[in-house]
Amino acid sequence: MKKQVFLIGTGQMAVDYLAVLKNQNCDTTVIGRGKESAIKFESQTGVKPFVGGLQEYINNNSLSTNAYVIIATGTEALMPSLLLVLKAGAYKVLIEKPAAISIEELIENEEKLKPYSDKVFVAYNRRFYASVIEAQKMIEEDGGLKTIHFEFTEWAHTIEPLHKAPGVKENWFFANSTHVVDLAFYLAGRADDWKAFSKAGKLKWHSKTNFTGAGFTEKGVLFSYLSNWESAGRWAVELLTEKRRIYLKPMENIFVQEKGTVAVVEHKFDDSLDLQFKPGLYRQTLAFLNEVNNGILKIDEHIKNSKQIYSKIIGF
Known part of the structure; x- marks a missing residue:
């Protein structure tokens, strides 16, 4: 049927x-x-x-x-x-993603959404990238993840001229950058013991432009992040095992630096579905339709992330 x-x-x-x-x-x-x-x-x-x-x-x-x-x-x-x-x-x-225009709007509706925790899923499609699935296999082969570093720098000069509904650009970290943050802690475990720092810059449409932080996840993985929207940079995740450093930079691809070497080499894998469809969307949609919840984000987990992680990174 x-x-x-x-x-x-x-x-x-x-x-x-x-x-x-x-x-x-x-x-x-x-x-x-x-x-x-x-x-x-x-x-x-x-x-x-x-x-x-x-x-x-x-x-x-x-x-x-x-x-x-x-x-x-x-x-x-x-x-x-x-x-x-x-x-x-x-x-x-x-x-x-991110299911609301702001963290405040999401949290304001938490009580209304509680009865639907098994019905509602948030579409962070990078969890389903072929590159991410391949990286997970590589991490498992190496005996687990030891350290992770990620960057969610946004190109403010290209965002500023965009015509968006009121509140969208003002909440750009929540609306867009959390793609990277969600993926990082999906791979490494939820941030647990950590410090976050942020400060304002010259942008008129976003309260903060410069971010850094570090700590441990609940799985004991040491993490750090850095992002400066008024300088150069890009989205990136770096995954360190005992044997190698795995770069998702850009996040659709994999580059590897083996322990004891300086060369960074591209790692090939099957990404045919991500070339045929928008990356991650095919596997994510099938997980939703077939009710296979391995990897797909439930609304209550997203609210928890927003309250405990995203709010702390943005500094409110």
């Missing part, structure tokens, strides 16, 4: 999700808001969305009790859409 899926949103993320859902032969209903974006979506995918918004759709239709819902709206509409589909009886929900 075909799985029934409601896909909320008609932007590029929704286009990327639909490619996977088509591949899996799902019965997909796409719900959009504006005519212009719906027309563009249809021209890209051949699928005509419902136009008028999620509330309008729910007012005139029902979400079947066995339907899966994927929320791929703009950041500002994520939490309102989630609350609507849960109230309407959604069976399982995959919501794009």
Whole structure:
């Protein structure tokens, strides 16, 4: 039997999700808001969305009790859409990261979301990168992870001119940088005994621009991070075992420095799915639809991360 899926949103993320859902032969209903974006979506995918918004759709239709819902709206509409589909009886929900426009909005809705801890999952797709899965195998071969260093530098000069809904750029660390932070602690274990430091810079649209911190994770892995949005840098994760240093830099690729050498060599692996679809999205969507929860992030864990890790990094 075909799985029934409601896909909320008609932007590029929704286009990327639909490619996977088509591949899996799902019965997909796409719900959009504006005519212009719906027309563009249809021209890209051949699928005509419902136009008028999620509330309008729910007012005139029902979400079947066995339907899966994927929320791929703009950041500002994520939490309102989630609350609507849960109230309407959604069976399982995959919501794009970070599930809310801000840490405050997420925490404000914690009590409302508690009854749905087994129903709602947050789409941090880098957990499902082929490079990450390969790196996990390499770490296991080497006897475990000893140290991790990561960087979540954002290119502020390219973000500043972007036209976003109010609050999106102001919460850019939560909306975007947590892709890296989530992945780092997914691989190393939750931050446990640690110190975090941050300071403001010259940016008018984000409260902090410079970050560093270090400590131990609950698994005993020593970690450190550094990020300066007003200097040079990029997203990166470095994984150190007893035998080698594994670089995810860029995060879709793997480079390796063997112990006792200075050469950094590219490590080849099968990344065919990440070339055919948006990286990580195929495996993540299948984990959601097949209810295989190994690696997929539950909403209550995301709230815990936001309260204990992201809030501390950003310094409030």
